[in-house]
Amino acid sequence: MQNRTRNIYLIPYxxxxxxxxxxxxxxxxxxxxFDIDGHFGLVNYEKFFTPVYFKMALSSFWYAFLIxxxxxxxxxxxxxLLTKTKHKQLWLLLIILPTWINLLLKAYAxxxxxGTYGFANAVLGLFGIGPKQILFTDFSFLFxxxxxxxxxxxxxxxxxxxxxxxxxxxxxxxxxxxxWTTFRRVIFPLTIDGVKSGCQAVFIPxxxxxxxxxxxxxxxVITLGTAIEEHFLVTQDWGMGSTVAxxxxxxxxxxxxxxxxxx
Amino acid sequence: xxAEQAIIRFENVTKQYDEDPPVLDDVSFEIERGKFYTLLGxxxxxxxxxxxxxxxxxxxTKGNIYFNGKLVNHVxxxxxxxxxxxxxxxxxxxxxxxxxxxxxxxxxKMKKADIDAKVKEALRFxxxxxxxxxxxxxxxxxxxxxxxxxxxxxxxxxxxLLDEPLSALDLKLRTEMQYELRELQRRLGITFIFVxxxxxxxxxxxxxxxxxxxxxxxxxxTPTDIYDEPIxxxxxxxxxxxxxxxxxxxxxxxVEFNGKVFECVDQGFHPNEPVExxxxxxxxxxxxxDKGKLRVRVDSQLFRxxxxxxxxxxxxxxxxxxxxxxxxxxxEEIGLHFDPEAIHVMRLGETExxxxxxxxxxREVSHAK
Numbered sequence: 001m002q003n004r005t006r007n008i009y010l011i012p013y014x015x016x017x018x019x020x021x022x023x024x025x026x027x028x029x030x031x032x033x034f035d036i037d038g039h040f041g042l043v044n045y046e047k048f049f050t051p052v053y054f055k056m057a058l059s060s061f062w063y064a065f066l067i068x069x070x071x072x073x074x075x076x077x078x079x080x081l082l083t084k085t086k087h088k089q090l091w092l093l094l095i096i097l098p099t100w101i102n103l104l105l106k107a108y109a110x111x112x113x114x115g116t117y118g119f120a121n122a123v124l125g126l127f128g129i130g131p132k133q134i135l136f137t138d139f140s141f142l143f144x145x146x147x148x149x150x151x152x153x154x155x156x157x158x159x160x161x162x163x164x165x166x167x168x169x170x171x172x173x174x175x176x177x178x179x180w181t182t183f184r185r186v187i188f189p190l191t192i193d194g195v196k197s198g199c200q201a202v203f204i205p206x207x208x209x210x211x212x213x214x215x216x217x218x219x220x221v222i223t224l225g226t227a228i229e230e231h232f233l234v235t236q237d238w239g240m241g242s243t244v245a246x247x248x249x250x251x252x253x254x255x256x257x258x259x260x261x262x263x
Numbered sequence: 264x265x266a267e268q269a270i271i272r273f274e275n276v277t278k279q280y281d282e283d284p285p286v287l288d289d290v291s292f293e294i295e296r297g298k299f300y301t302l303l304g305x306x307x308x309x310x311x312x313x314x315x316x317x318x319x320x321x322x323x324t325k326g327n328i329y330f331n332g333k334l335v336n337h338v339x340x341x342x343x344x345x346x347x348x349x350x351x352x353x354x355x356x357x358x359x360x361x362x363x364x365x366x367x368x369x370x371x372k373m374k375k376a377d378i379d380a381k382v383k384e385a386l387r388f389x390x391x392x393x394x395x396x397x398x399x400x401x402x403x404x405x406x407x408x409x410x411x412x413x414x415x416x417x418x419x420x421x422x423x424l425l426d427e428p429l430s431a432l433d434l435k436l437r438t439e440m441q442y443e444l445r446e447l448q449r450r451l452g453i454t455f456i457f458v459x460x461x462x463x464x465x466x467x468x469x470x471x472x473x474x475x476x477x478x479x480x481x482x483x484x485t486p487t488d489i490y491d492e493p494i495x496x497x498x499x500x501x502x503x504x505x506x507x508x509x510x511x512x513x514x515x516x517x518v519e520f521n522g523k524v525f526e527c528v529d530q531g532f533h534p535n536e537p538v539e540x541x542x543x544x545x546x547x548x549x550x551x552x553d554k555g556k557l558r559v560r561v562d563s564q565l566f567r568x569x570x571x572x573x574x575x576x577x578x579x580x581x582x583x584x585x586x587x588x589x590x591x592x593x594x595e596e597i598g599l600h601f602d603p604e605a606i607h608v609m610r611l612g613e614t615e616x617x618x619x620x621x622x623x624x625x626r627e628v629s630h631a632k
Contacts, residue, residue: 165351165353167349167350167351167353168353168355170318170320170340170347170353171347171349171353171354171355172355173319173320173339173340173341174318174320174340174341174345174346174347175341175346175366175367175370175415175418176341176342176367176370176371177341177366177370178341181370185366185370186355189357190355190356190357
């Protein structure tokens with residue numbers, strides 16, 4: 001009896017999962033077996049292993065890796081400093097705040113800032129460095145992506161550092177370890193779970209970035225995300241788009257398994 | 264230069280955070296080599312702060328700390344010949360027992376073979392042979408405690424600091440560990456500084472006790488000194504149970520309380536000086552109502568296993584706590600007998616220095632006799 005009522009509560013959630021997670025994945029899988037002329041087969045999968053898509057996948061990985069790495073390098077010290085400040089909740093709020101603003105709005109804001117007559121070039125002008133092409137470069141793409149993803153990296157690392165028992169660092173110092181050794185042997189190994197979930201939260205969405213590639217990188221950066229968008233909206237090759245999506249899902253699952261292993 | 268007997272010396276050390284009242288207020292003391300010291304006091308009395316100052320985990324606001332005669336105020340923790348057993352053990356959860364104990368040696372870049380020998384020896388010392396590859400999470404409270412001790416002593420410190428290491432253990436294990444720690448200190452021959460709020464622990468293990476309250480050392484001395492001759496109400500109350508009654512010192516060896524005059528063994532007071540009297544509950548003996556020195560009515564009684572704890576009131580409304588192996592009847596009148604030696608007289612507001620001087624003076628008198 002009790003079990004049955006509990007199952008009733010699960011219905012909305014189960015429905016949601018089936019309709020909006022399971023069904024779309026199955027649909028994508030289904031579409032991926034049809035080529036552009038509607039013939040059933042593995043043509044799309046053969047195509048995916050051609051140099052064109054291989055390059056795209058590689059570039060996706062490369063940019064996602066760069067974004068994650070830069071985020072990590074910036075976020076770890078920031079999170080560490082944050083745990084030492086007096087008003088940590090306030091600072092944390094300020095860091096989280098930008099995530100509440102729509103991604104598109106932020107991207108447009110950067111168009112203004114990085115534009116030829118924008119703020120960035122005005123500052124450069126003050127130093128006598130004439131207007132530079134900032135938009136539609138690798139730099140602007142990485143900068144904006146990192147800006148967008150940083151809160152997702154800081155948050156889990158901050159939480160891991162907060163959970164760290166401060167007497168462990170005392171013990172390490174007491175046993176003769178310098179601050180750097182303490183970080184290397186105690187603090188970092190014990191916050192590695194936070195780093196892992198931070199990397200997950202940045203790397204996986206960064207793999208499929210597509211809007212920024214157009215707005216900020218001016219289509220100079222082609223990722224798997226851009227490929228999917230192109231196939232669905234421009235070339236109307238839904239089959240190929242689905243195939244790319246299938247691979248993207250597989251890669252994401254793989255990353256989650258690799259980084260998700262916990263002690 | 265003479266080899267200094269004191270291994271640690273505090274000179275007017277004050278520790279204060281922001282504008283709060285100081286955690287440690289102008290404290291001076293010396294710690295000698297090879298003894299078992301206990302810092303005893305209620306929470307917030309500054310005992311852990313002293314430990315952290317010695318360990319180098321915090322710096323004094325004012326005053327100087329010397330280690331082996333050298334000023335160490337600004338020497339960081341990792342450069343001090345001191346190791347700590349932390350209250351929550353602070354064992355590294357990502358390392359196994361072996362690596363926890365080896366941590367300090369690895370940091371010193373010792374040779375692998377030497378590390379191995381030392382870790383094995385330390386684990387043997389605390390009876391944990393064969394536990395090398397255990398995870399910390401798999402160890403019981405008592406075992407963690409031993410790992411923490413092994414991890415500290417493997418570095419061969421000159422001073423071992425122990426921050427309430429027994430507070431998380433159950434009673435039986437705690438008593439066992441008291442014996443073991445005392446034994447360990449004798450075998451190692453190094454200085455132990457043990458922090459606790461448990462007076463029984465302090466009395467059982469220490470060579471020397473510092474009783475602390477509100478950032479000041481109230482009294483220092485051997486366990487028997489402190490138990491038998493508490494300097495003030497706080498110490499008398501904190502160390503063991505006490506009956507503390509206001510009284511008046513008529514003259515040497517004669518004290519008045521409860522409206523009666525009693526013989527005692529204290530001296531060196533002004534005539535008719537108001538004082539406080541301490542009588543330990545175990546020094547009170549139950550007799551017939553007419554035969555005792557005091558007449559009280561039994562209010563309540565608790566069976567404590569070893570003895571009965573009997574709470575009585577005299578006619579003036581003073582409470583008297585009695586520890587007796589004999590049972591009393593609640594509501595009945597009884598007599599209380601005590602010897603003159605059982606009375607301990609405390610001067611009001613006497614400092615530790617004045618107290619020591621007074622004790623010294625009448626020891627001389629009794630020698631002259």
